[in-house]
Amino acid sequence: MDNRIQAVRDEKSNRIIGRLMKDVDFFQGIKEVCRLFSVQAAQFQCIGSLQYATYVQLDQQSDGSLVYSEKVKTDTPVELLSGTGFVGLDMEEELEVHFHGMFVDCNKNLNGGHFLDGENPVAVTVEFLLLPLNNVRMQREVDEIWGIPVFQFR
Template identity: 45%
Template sequence: MADIQSVYSSDGENIYGRLEKGDDLLEGILEVCDSHGISAGSFSCIGSLEKVGILQIGEKDGDIGYTEPIYINKPVEILSGTGFIGRDLEGEMDIHFHGLFVDINGQISGGHFIRGKNPTLVTMEFIVHTAKDVNLQRKTDESWNLPVFQFFQGDDY
């Protein structure tokens, strides 16, 4: 992965930066968080991707869940993207990110981005809003049987 440019704001609440060509969007954000000691927060970004890998919410056999992966193998620009940073079911760093993007033909789409499937084309500018006294931990939601972030104050989780 290329060098990622990122700086902590003087108030200690935000990280500003950018990913470079080839950096995966979600892996890059996780790397930035790791390098700054961040384990929970949210982020937003704009920029361009070489290609896109997403899921979309759907229904199959009467159950709510995600579609099979959808791959768009052409350049796109992210018009808006927002995500949460926390821990997965095994306690590893994880991201939940949804984005809206446009292709060269003006077709707009979006969805739930897949980790490792969204390489930066030119640049991806981001801001991470840190959460020093909040923890996000995925747990299986009993209603939907899907792993979703649960929010906890301090070290309670």
């Protein structure tokens, strides 16, 4: 495991707690921890700081349909105030992180949204609690209503 990642499992509760250090990509770090502990389905929460946040937000078009905004990237570091996510499998059965978070930037602006994979490097630290789900399969499949891949639970 990358020496900029610390993680330990509490055997009694099966929870994994740890932190990601400077320059680790947030999503890649969570996936590395999951691989280390053979986790394929989990919920997690975290706090910490990012060099910048890259995310999208939900928009509603004039006809009422829902879409995601264009990608937004902050121009300052951010402090994650609250964040929760899931780890499951994508359509090719690779680990995937789905994370929503709220943050404050260096201009004291509050914002948040659906964060994007590979585009959120840690500034100082991100501390997390990972709750593995046993005997659960979470995998993206195309949703019948929206036509987009979303987690299905089995």
